[in-house]
Amino acid sequence: NAGVTQTPKFQVLKTGQSMTLQCAQDMNHEYMSWYRQDPGMGLRLIHYSVGAGITDQGEVPNGYNVSRSTTEDFPLRLLSAAPSQTSVYFCASSYKGAYNSPLHFGNGTRLTVT
Amino acid sequence: LAKTTQPISMDSYEGQEVNITCSHNNIATNDYITWYQQFPSQGPRFIIQGYKTKVTNEVASLFIPADRKSSTLSLPRVSLSDTAVYYCLVDPVNTGGFKTIFGAGTRLFVKA
Numbered sequence: 001n002a003g004v005t006q007t008p009k010f011q012v013l014k015t016g017q018s019m020t021l022q023c024a025q026d027m028n029h030e031y032m033s034w035y036r037q038d039p040g041m042g043l044r045l046i047h048y049s050v051g052a053g054i055t056d057q058g059e060v061p062n063g064y065n066v067s068r069s070t071t072e073d074f075p076l077r078l079l080s081a082a083p084s085q086t087s088v089y090f091c092a093s094s095y096k097g098a099y100n101s102p103l104h105f106g107n108g109t110r111l112t113v114t
Numbered sequence: 115l116a117k118t119t120q121p122i123s124m125d126s127y128e129g130q131e132v133n134i135t136c137s138h139n140n141i142a143t144n145d146y147i148t149w150y151q152q153f154p155s156q157g158p159r160f161i162i163q164g165y166k167t168k169v170t171n172e173v174a175s176l177f178i179p180a181d182r183k184s185s186t187l188s189l190p191r192v193s194l195s196d197t198a199v200y201y202c203l204v205d206p207v208n209t210g211g212f213k214t215i216f217g218a219g220t221r222l223f224v225k226a
Contacts, residue, residue, distance in 0.1 A: 004157075035216070042201065043158070043216040059215070090157045102148060103214060105157025 002026050006091050006106035013081040013113045021076040021109050023091030029104070030096040032074040033058070034066065036087040037108075043090060049074055050096075081113045118202045123221040132189045134220050136202030139183050145204040147178060147185045152199045152219070161200075162187070189222075197224045 007022045025032065033048035035058075045058030049068040063085060065077040074093075078085060089109045095101040119137040126132045138147070146165055150158035162169055164176045164185070175188040189196055199219040 033214075040218075042218045045215060092157070102160035102163060103150075103158070105159070107156055 004091055004093055004104050004106035006089075006109050008109060009107070010110050011112070013078075013111065015082060015113060017081050018077070018079050019081065021078075021089055021091075021111070023074045023076065023106060024072050025074075025091075025093040025104070026072065027093060027095070027104065028071060029093035030071070031094045031101075032068065033092050033103075034064070034074070034076045035090045035092065036060065036085075037090060038087050046076065046089075078111075081111075083113045085111065086113045087111060118204060118217055120200075120202050120217065120220045122218065123223065125223050125225065126192055127225050128193055129191050132192050132196070132222060132224075134187045134189075134200055134202075134222070135184055136187070137184045138202070138204050141182050141204050142206065144206050145182075146206075147176065147182075148203050148205060148214075149174070149176065149187045150201040150203070150216075152201065158201060158216075192222075192224045194224050194226060196222065198222060 004025045030051045034046040035043035037043045044060050046060055046064050047058055047066040049055045052068050052071050055066050055068055068074050091106045092103040094103050148163040149161045151161050152158040162171055162174050162176045164178050166178050169176045177186045199221050201216050201219040203214055205214055
């Protein structure tokens with residue numbers, strides 16, 4: 001199994017450009033989420049989804065949109081990139097079971113906005 | 115979601131046992147305690163999870179006292195490759211971790 005796959009690994013944008021960060025998982029996990037991590041800091045939750053067609057905001061949702069049309073995919077869209085969105089973005093998924101299922105993370109997308 | 119407090123950084127030497135303690139004074143009855151490990155340029159990786167007493171796996175042990183207001187991650191005989199950031203989190207059971215809030219973690223540096 002590939003687990004959680006994020007593309008691209010690296011991206012440079014100019015201020016005002018838009019782009020979509022891709023995230024796909026092949027574990028049939030119901031839950032998926034996006035985090036951003038700034039240098040020397042922990043991860044901050046941007047958006048999450050508890051299943052196809054359902055999304056909700058996390059701690060830092062402004063400037064980002066998400067959708068969940070399938071169980072496997074959870075893309076993150078930046079409509080108008082800003083330098084403050086320079087960060088490493090991680091996608092995660094987890095299984096809704098009878099116990100607290102741990103998160104499975106991708107290896108991240110490093111985004112620079114100039 | 116319960117807030118956690120853990121040391122910002124720790125140093126150790128190869129072959130030593132490392133104990134990282136996390137405080138979670140406001141932990142709720144249905145909260146689990148989970149630890150993750152993160153290497154540079156990688157996403158966090160699940161290490162261990164527990165609810166009470168002691169849990170052990172091939173990587174680490176997790177000690178949780180009866181009041182559950184703290185927990186200790188124990189890494190036996192660390193090596194240079196254990197240099198990483200370690201996150202302690204508490205989450206309600208059955209949430210699948212989808213709304214997990216991460217703190218800054220503990221940066222462990224293992225020296226030769």
